[in-house]
Amino acid sequence: MANRLKLILNLLLLFCLVACSRNTNISPLLKEAEGYMNERPDSALLLLDSITHREDMSKEQNALWCLLYTQAQDKNRIEHTSDSLIQIAVKYYEKTNLKNRKMQAYYYCGRVFQDLDDVLQTQTYYLKAYEVGKDLKEYSLLGRLCANLGTLYTFQGLYRPALDVQKEAADYFMQAEDSISLSMTYRNIARINVQENQLDSAITYYSKALSCSFASHKFYIFNELADVYGRVGDYNNGLSYAWKAYSQIKTADDSCLVSLTLGDLYLKSGKMDSAYYYLSFCQKSTNTYTLRDTYYSLSQLEKSRGNLNAYAIFQEQYDTFRDSIDRQTYMETVARLQSIYDYQLIEKKKEYYRQEANRKTNYLYGLFGGGALFLLVTVCIVFYLFKEKKKKEEQLNQSLRRQEQKYRESLQYLAERNAAIAELGQKTEMADDLKIQLDMVQGVINEKMLERASSPIAGIDRGKIFFASDLYQGLHTKWEILDNERWPEVVKWIDHVLYLNFTYKIKMMYPGISEMDLQICCLTKLGISVTRMAALLLRTSQAISLKRKRLYVKLTQKQGTAQDFDEYILSL
Template identity: 70%
Template structure:
């Protein structure tokens, strides 16, 4: 018996030594992983993964491992898929006086729920971390907490609290001398002011953010600053910052984004050729938002030019892309509202269950206090009746809950269906209004064309008997700028409407001399006379005609082929 007892004690001692040895080995690993966290988070994650005997850890070690593992995943940009690990750390540190650990546990729990698209849960934990961190001298973490809270409030379109938290975050980042995070906070403040249409304040904060920014962030901030200047009418400054952004572009989509800003700025200034150049380039973008705004601006540009057919084409492209964007936005809004509803519903149910439990508990205590004074037989009878009553109440409550759930489901379905019908009706009305406007515009244009046709013949005869035509054919020794502009006006507005525009659409990089050859050929001016007016030889004019034919048709041909091509335009 004594030998058996001695053997058991020795085994227990051995198990204790092994356990102590494992705990002793784990603590330095956790400390080393924490030391690697800021500069080498990948190494920290490998160290934490190397700890295989988590069942041998103490509660404190397990809580720290869960906190550090979640932190390492976050710093390595690994998306969180569950909150089980971080909840272990939260539950442990809530019961301790380690305020720094508690703040970090709340902070990373908020990050986990943010990855899980549960904005309100994330906000709740960020606020808990912020409340704890206010008593600590931790500007690094407080800055990130305020920035994340500001982002969540923007997500819910609560701009005033978002603005307050972003400004507080900027103060903490300035205190911590973290210029990268400071520039992001200042940019977010500017974006909030843009959402509230306070553009002068937005310009102020974009300007503050720019000196602290570099790389791609500088590109986007400069571009947004340029757009803000364009909205307040300071187009020169807008073009200046947009060109700064253009110098930083590295991808086609970035170039298209900046070109869209430049195109809008030039369009607002009425510089149509430059606006068309930049907006045409934007059609290469793969970003649906950039393309949507590009086609909208191009439709406005073509409307300004009077090209209604092209304007309608761009409007159709814009409407198609806008519908796609609105559908995506609608889905995201529904998802956001559903998450908010789910959170509030769960909290409401928790509170209801707590109140129900408190009510039943109080009732039971009162009931037991009263029945204590009765005889044992009475107590037994009452207890039996109480159990039966409770059973029936539970059955009734269960039946009522099922009916309420069915009713809520049916109401939710009806609400969603009515909302869908209302949205479709609204879109149908908008489409009908747009069709009616386009029909009216088309009728006006047709009337104008019918009215202008009768006068065009007389104007044509006037030109061919005018001093300008006489100068072209005989008198002028050389074609100067004023004479050239006068000829273009006659050709584009009277003789052959939009002739030069059609040439430029086919051959955008055409030179002025080549355009002059096209126009003089259109007027049936002899080659020898064209050579005199343009100060070149007849052979040079013929070579230009052949070369222009190839540029316009992408085919080899003779000078006569060029004349036929020009006559057909």
């Protein structure tokens, strides 16, 4: 009593919250309704009905409400008349990774189509639910899913797959510890075995069903087990279970059903009077199938007695009910075939539209891909032409710079060369001889001011002067490093005495050359060894060799070795 009062108060409180504000967060209400679903599905349905203004819900809340509402209707045994609500949940959860919700949506969509007598749609959604949830631990739902799928297969006469999924349902119910559902599943397995004429297996599963069934569910199991024992010829056990079923009769139809079983057992065991008594009582039944079997048994009883008139009457009544059932079965078969035809027609249309959509999508993808390819090719061509133009411009600029350098070699630096020669003449120990030679050089220079001198000045053996100088001795052995004070002296010797404007030539070919790289070029030109060069520049021999290789690439735009660099520098 206290629990019921608490439930009523909670519901009243929730209704007040819903009525007070349209913007109330309804997620707690949905959670509360789901909590009531298994124990009090009627309360869950009432609470869901109290949630109004669904337009204020989020898509997630609306999908959950549709799923729970369909579930509550199903648990309250309210027949579904439309799939509109559950399809909202299906479409939403198909786009999420919530496998448990997706499985529930598929399952209850199957239940809706089962009420709508759409066998193929029912089977499709049951299989989808099984595929999504087979790895989940939702044992109770998986059990109901397999049980319903087994019933569906049985309805279609597919007894072997029906038997397999019913056994799988039994395993799930055992893991869920649901004895009532397990009992019903064992009973369904037994019925399938009866259809397959596997009567020993049917008796085994009926016995298993009895072992885990409650008293209120045993009536039909007792009666069906009695009928199976009658089929195998064990009339004593059959009568025993038939009387057990008789002791649990609650309705007139139940009484007629058990009486039919008793009458059939007495007829098979040769007790005609008892058989006639119970079979005559069965004529009060309102069930068409019970009446059909009753008149068939009565006709066989009268035939065995030799009462041909009574036999003909009962046989005629049996034929009437049989034809009625056959017509009903035929109509159901036609309806089922029509449903299959409609389903196949819809699937064909879906496939057509799906293929048409794929074709258009592929066309758009092809169009987009072709446009992208054309754009890419165009960009590549433009980029190539741009690079070629820049390359030609660079070559032209380099040619102009070289021409300018030649001009500057002829005019601009002539005075510096004269001054350097005079200064070097004062520092040499052979001053007198050098002065005479310098005068001769000055005369030649004055006569050929505008000519380019690309080799050492004619008439003077400057090599001997250089090798005798302190500078060469310093580079060769004495100096520890080539510092900033000594480096300009080296440049003057090279550019103005030994190799006219050598450094300027290098800078024109490689404008961005660093000072150290220029030093390497000069020392190489002067014949300084790599080891001595490394000591003067405070580098390793390997570093000097690597720089020589890179300088060759920068100066010639070709790949080569350090030796190629040396040969190139000496050839300048």
